[in-house]
Amino acid sequence: MNSPLTILTIPAFADNYLWIIHNGSKAIVVDPGDATPILHALRQHHLTLSAILLTHHHADHIGGVSALLKDHQDDQKIPVYGPANDGISSVTHPLSEGQRIVLTDVNLQLEVIDVPGHTAGHIAYYAPDQRWLFSGDTLFAGGCGRLFEGTPAQMLHSLDKLSRLPSETAVYCAHEYTLSNLRFALAVEPDNHPLRDRLQREQEKRDQGLPTVPSNIGLERATNPFLRSREATVIHRLLHERNLTDASDEAANFGVLREWKNQFV
Numbered sequence: 477m478n479s480p481l482t483i484l485t486i487p488a489f490a491d492n493y494l495w496i497i498h499n500g501s502k503a504i505v506v507d508p509g510d511a512t513p514i515l516h517a518l519r520q521h522h523l524t525l526s527a528i529l530l531t532h533h534h535a536d537h538i539g540g541v542s543a544l545l546k547d548h549q550d551d552q553k554i555p556v557y558g559p560a561n562d563g564i565s566s567v568t569h570p571l572s573e574g575q576r577i578v579l580t581d582v583n584l585q586l587e588v589i590d591v592p593g594h595t596a597g598h599i600a601y602y603a604p605d606q607r608w609l610f611s612g613d614t615l616f617a618g619g620c621g622r623l624f625e626g627t628p629a630q631m632l633h634s635l636d637k638l639s640r641l642p643s644e645t646a647v648y649c650a651h652e653y654t655l656s657n658l659r660f661a662l663a664v665e666p667d668n669h670p671l672r673d674r675l676q677r678e679q680e681k682r683d684q685g686l687p688t689v690p691s692n693i694g695l696e697r698a699t700n701p702f703l704r705s706r707e708a709t710v711i712h713r714l715l716h717e718r719n720l721t722d723a724s725d726e727a728a729n730f731g732v733l734r735e736w737k738n739q740f741v
Protein backbone atom coordinates (compact mmCIF):
# COMPACT_ATOMS: atom_id res chain seq x y z
CA MET A 477 0.00 0.00 0.00
CA ASN A 478 1.47 3.35 -1.08
CA SER A 479 1.75 6.11 1.50
CA PRO A 480 0.26 9.50 0.57
CA LEU A 481 2.65 12.05 -0.84
CA THR A 482 3.66 15.15 1.08
CA ILE A 483 5.57 18.25 -0.02
CA LEU A 484 8.12 19.86 2.27
CA THR A 485 8.83 23.57 1.83
CA ILE A 486 12.57 24.24 2.17
CA PRO A 487 13.55 27.94 2.33
CA ALA A 488 16.95 28.81 0.87
CA PHE A 489 19.01 31.92 0.16
CA ALA A 490 17.03 35.16 0.63
CA ASP A 491 13.74 34.15 -0.97
CA ASN A 492 13.97 30.75 -2.71
CA TYR A 493 11.80 27.74 -2.06
CA LEU A 494 13.15 24.27 -2.70
CA TRP A 495 10.66 21.41 -2.71
CA ILE A 496 10.90 17.86 -1.40
CA ILE A 497 8.14 15.46 -2.48
CA HIS A 498 8.09 12.34 -0.31
CA ASN A 499 6.07 9.35 0.83
CA GLY A 500 7.60 9.05 4.28
CA SER A 501 10.67 7.15 3.11
CA LYS A 502 11.65 8.09 -0.46
CA ALA A 503 12.08 11.67 -1.63
CA ILE A 504 12.19 13.65 -4.87
CA VAL A 505 13.88 17.06 -4.75
CA VAL A 506 12.83 19.93 -7.02
CA ASP A 507 15.32 22.66 -7.99
CA PRO A 508 17.92 22.16 -5.23
CA GLY A 509 19.83 25.40 -5.52
CA ASP A 510 21.50 24.72 -2.17
CA ALA A 511 22.33 21.22 -0.94
CA THR A 512 22.75 22.10 2.74
CA PRO A 513 19.08 22.68 3.70
CA ILE A 514 18.03 19.75 1.51
CA LEU A 515 20.43 17.35 3.22
CA HIS A 516 19.33 18.61 6.62
CA ALA A 517 15.66 18.06 5.77
CA LEU A 518 16.30 14.60 4.35
CA ARG A 519 18.07 13.53 7.54
CA GLN A 520 15.57 15.22 9.83
CA HIS A 521 12.66 13.41 8.19
CA HIS A 522 14.57 10.13 7.64
CA LEU A 523 14.16 10.29 3.86
CA THR A 524 16.22 8.68 1.11
CA LEU A 525 16.84 10.76 -1.99
CA SER A 526 15.42 9.00 -5.05
CA ALA A 527 15.57 11.59 -7.86
CA ILE A 528 16.22 15.25 -8.65
CA LEU A 529 13.97 17.42 -10.84
CA LEU A 530 15.28 20.63 -12.44
CA THR A 531 13.29 23.31 -14.25
CA HIS A 532 16.08 25.53 -15.65
CA HIS A 533 19.77 26.27 -15.50
CA HIS A 534 20.06 29.20 -13.07
CA ALA A 535 22.43 28.61 -10.17
CA ASP A 536 19.82 29.11 -7.45
CA HIS A 537 17.99 26.10 -8.94
CA ILE A 538 20.84 23.72 -9.74
CA GLY A 539 23.68 24.83 -7.45
CA GLY A 540 23.20 21.99 -4.96
CA VAL A 541 23.00 19.13 -7.44
CA SER A 542 26.68 18.12 -7.41
CA ALA A 543 26.84 18.11 -3.59
CA LEU A 544 23.67 16.01 -3.37
CA LEU A 545 25.04 13.50 -5.86
CA LYS A 546 28.37 13.40 -4.05
CA ASP A 547 26.64 12.82 -0.72
CA HIS A 548 24.77 9.87 -2.26
CA GLN A 549 27.60 8.47 -4.38
CA ASP A 550 27.60 5.20 -2.43
CA ASP A 551 23.90 4.72 -3.15
CA GLN A 552 22.25 3.65 -6.37
CA LYS A 553 22.89 6.34 -9.00
CA ILE A 554 20.44 9.23 -8.49
CA PRO A 555 18.67 10.21 -11.74
CA VAL A 556 18.60 13.91 -12.57
CA TYR A 557 15.64 14.96 -14.69
CA GLY A 558 15.71 18.32 -16.42
CA PRO A 559 15.19 20.31 -19.60
CA ALA A 560 16.72 18.91 -22.76
CA ASN A 561 17.61 22.33 -24.12
CA ASP A 562 18.74 24.48 -21.20
CA GLY A 563 22.42 23.58 -20.97
CA ILE A 564 22.50 21.66 -17.67
CA SER A 565 25.38 19.17 -17.76
CA SER A 566 24.21 17.19 -14.73
CA VAL A 567 20.93 16.13 -16.37
CA THR A 568 20.84 12.38 -16.98
CA HIS A 569 17.23 12.27 -18.22
CA PRO A 570 16.60 15.17 -20.63
CA LEU A 571 12.95 16.13 -20.99
CA SER A 572 10.75 18.17 -23.30
CA GLU A 573 7.11 18.97 -24.00
CA GLY A 574 4.67 16.08 -23.88
CA GLN A 575 6.85 13.59 -22.09
CA ARG A 576 5.51 11.85 -19.02
CA ILE A 577 7.79 10.47 -16.33
CA VAL A 578 6.86 7.93 -13.69
CA LEU A 579 8.79 8.11 -10.42
CA THR A 580 8.00 4.65 -9.13
CA ASP A 581 9.74 5.06 -5.77
CA VAL A 582 7.06 7.53 -4.69
CA ASN A 583 4.32 6.53 -7.16
CA LEU A 584 4.27 9.93 -8.84
CA GLN A 585 3.49 10.69 -12.48
CA LEU A 586 4.56 14.01 -13.96
CA GLU A 587 3.82 15.64 -17.29
CA VAL A 588 6.48 17.89 -18.80
CA ILE A 589 5.49 21.30 -20.17
CA ASP A 590 7.87 23.48 -22.20
CA VAL A 591 7.65 27.02 -20.81
CA PRO A 592 10.39 29.14 -22.43
CA GLY A 593 10.66 32.82 -21.61
CA HIS A 594 12.63 33.14 -18.40
CA THR A 595 15.25 30.88 -20.00
CA ALA A 596 15.25 29.39 -23.47
CA GLY A 597 14.70 25.80 -22.34
CA HIS A 598 12.70 26.18 -19.11
CA ILE A 599 10.27 23.36 -18.33
CA ALA A 600 7.54 22.87 -15.72
CA TYR A 601 6.27 19.67 -14.12
CA TYR A 602 2.57 18.92 -13.67
CA ALA A 603 1.25 16.07 -11.51
CA PRO A 604 -2.26 15.39 -12.87
CA ASP A 605 -3.34 13.05 -10.10
CA GLN A 606 -2.42 15.46 -7.30
CA ARG A 607 -3.03 18.66 -9.31
CA TRP A 608 0.43 20.01 -8.48
CA LEU A 609 2.46 22.32 -10.70
CA PHE A 610 6.18 22.97 -10.19
CA SER A 611 6.61 26.10 -12.25
CA GLY A 612 10.17 27.13 -11.42
CA ASP A 613 10.61 30.79 -12.38
CA THR A 614 7.94 30.92 -15.09
CA LEU A 615 4.74 31.43 -13.09
CA PHE A 616 5.02 33.04 -9.66
CA ALA A 617 2.33 33.74 -7.10
CA GLY A 618 1.00 37.01 -8.47
CA GLY A 619 3.62 37.36 -11.18
CA CYS A 620 5.99 35.77 -13.68
CA GLY A 621 9.72 35.52 -14.26
CA ARG A 622 11.87 38.09 -16.00
CA LEU A 623 12.58 37.54 -19.68
CA PHE A 624 16.29 36.82 -19.48
CA GLU A 625 16.51 34.66 -22.62
CA GLY A 626 13.05 34.50 -24.17
CA THR A 627 10.61 36.88 -25.79
CA PRO A 628 7.30 38.33 -24.60
CA ALA A 629 5.53 36.11 -27.13
CA GLN A 630 7.20 33.00 -25.72
CA MET A 631 6.38 33.87 -22.12
CA LEU A 632 2.80 34.73 -22.97
CA HIS A 633 2.42 31.38 -24.73
CA SER A 634 4.04 29.57 -21.80
CA LEU A 635 1.72 31.21 -19.29
CA ASP A 636 -1.26 30.42 -21.49
CA LYS A 637 -0.37 26.73 -21.21
CA LEU A 638 -0.19 26.90 -17.43
CA SER A 639 -3.36 28.96 -17.09
CA ARG A 640 -5.31 26.20 -18.84
CA LEU A 641 -4.55 23.73 -16.06
CA PRO A 642 -7.43 22.99 -13.65
CA SER A 643 -8.29 25.87 -11.33
CA GLU A 644 -7.49 23.88 -8.18
CA THR A 645 -3.95 23.11 -9.38
CA ALA A 646 -1.50 24.11 -6.63
CA VAL A 647 1.33 26.30 -7.93
CA TYR A 648 4.67 25.50 -6.32
CA CYS A 649 6.86 28.28 -7.64
CA ALA A 650 10.44 28.89 -6.60
CA HIS A 651 10.45 32.30 -4.90
CA GLU A 652 8.73 34.31 -2.19
CA TYR A 653 7.97 37.32 -4.40
CA THR A 654 4.25 37.40 -3.71
CA LEU A 655 3.82 40.69 -1.86
CA SER A 656 5.86 42.72 -4.34
CA ASN A 657 4.08 40.98 -7.22
CA LEU A 658 0.66 41.78 -5.78
CA ARG A 659 1.56 45.41 -5.12
CA PHE A 660 2.43 45.72 -8.77
CA ALA A 661 -0.76 43.87 -9.73
CA LEU A 662 -2.76 46.39 -7.73
CA ALA A 663 -1.08 49.25 -9.61
CA VAL A 664 -2.24 47.57 -12.82
CA GLU A 665 -5.77 46.77 -11.61
CA PRO A 666 -6.59 49.06 -8.65
CA ASP A 667 -10.28 48.10 -8.74
CA ASN A 668 -9.72 44.33 -8.68
CA HIS A 669 -11.38 43.43 -5.37
CA PRO A 670 -10.25 39.77 -5.25
CA LEU A 671 -6.73 41.10 -5.70
CA ARG A 672 -7.09 43.53 -2.79
CA ASP A 673 -8.40 40.74 -0.60
CA ARG A 674 -5.56 38.49 -1.64
CA LEU A 675 -2.91 41.09 -0.83
CA GLN A 676 -4.33 41.44 2.67
CA ARG A 677 -4.35 37.67 3.22
CA GLU A 678 -0.83 37.22 1.94
CA GLN A 679 0.45 40.11 4.04
CA GLU A 680 -1.02 38.44 7.12
CA LYS A 681 0.82 35.23 6.25
CA ARG A 682 4.14 37.01 5.85
CA ASP A 683 3.60 38.91 9.11
CA GLN A 684 3.45 35.49 10.78
CA GLY A 685 6.51 34.23 8.92
CA LEU A 686 4.43 31.87 6.79
CA PRO A 687 5.00 31.18 3.08
CA THR A 688 2.48 32.46 0.55
CA VAL A 689 3.23 29.51 -1.73
CA PRO A 690 1.60 27.40 -3.03
CA SER A 691 -0.96 29.47 -4.82
CA ASN A 692 -3.44 27.93 -7.25
CA ILE A 693 -4.28 28.45 -10.89
CA GLY A 694 -7.80 29.78 -10.24
CA LEU A 695 -6.45 32.46 -7.92
CA GLU A 696 -3.76 33.38 -10.43
CA ARG A 697 -6.30 33.77 -13.20
CA ALA A 698 -8.25 36.19 -11.01
CA THR A 699 -5.37 38.27 -9.65
CA ASN A 700 -2.14 37.81 -11.62
CA PRO A 701 -1.75 40.56 -14.24
CA PHE A 702 0.46 38.35 -16.43
CA LEU A 703 -2.37 35.85 -16.80
CA ARG A 704 -4.74 38.78 -17.34
CA SER A 705 -2.81 40.77 -19.94
CA ARG A 706 -5.72 40.47 -22.40
CA GLU A 707 -8.28 41.79 -19.90
CA ALA A 708 -9.86 45.15 -20.76
CA THR A 709 -8.90 46.54 -17.34
CA VAL A 710 -5.24 45.72 -17.93
CA ILE A 711 -5.22 47.05 -21.50
CA HIS A 712 -6.90 50.25 -20.31
CA ARG A 713 -4.17 50.75 -17.72
CA LEU A 714 -1.40 50.16 -20.25
CA LEU A 715 -2.97 52.69 -22.62
CA HIS A 716 -3.18 55.36 -19.92
CA GLU A 717 -0.16 54.64 -17.74
CA ARG A 718 2.43 53.26 -20.17
CA ASN A 719 1.64 55.23 -23.32
CA LEU A 720 0.56 52.13 -25.21
CA THR A 721 -0.80 53.31 -28.56
CA ASP A 722 -1.85 50.06 -30.25
CA ALA A 723 -3.48 47.36 -28.14
CA SER A 724 -3.91 44.89 -30.99
CA ASP A 725 -0.59 43.06 -30.50
CA GLU A 726 -1.03 40.75 -27.51
CA ALA A 727 2.65 39.85 -27.23
CA ALA A 728 3.70 43.49 -27.42
CA ASN A 729 1.17 44.36 -24.71
CA PHE A 730 2.61 41.62 -22.54
CA GLY A 731 6.12 42.98 -23.13
CA VAL A 732 5.04 46.46 -22.02
CA LEU A 733 3.47 44.97 -18.90
CA ARG A 734 6.61 42.97 -18.06
CA GLU A 735 8.84 46.01 -18.61
CA TRP A 736 6.60 48.04 -16.29
CA LYS A 737 7.10 45.39 -13.61
CA ASN A 738 10.88 45.53 -14.18
CA GLN A 739 10.81 49.24 -13.33
CA PHE A 740 8.21 49.08 -10.55
CA VAL A 741 9.30 50.07 -7.05
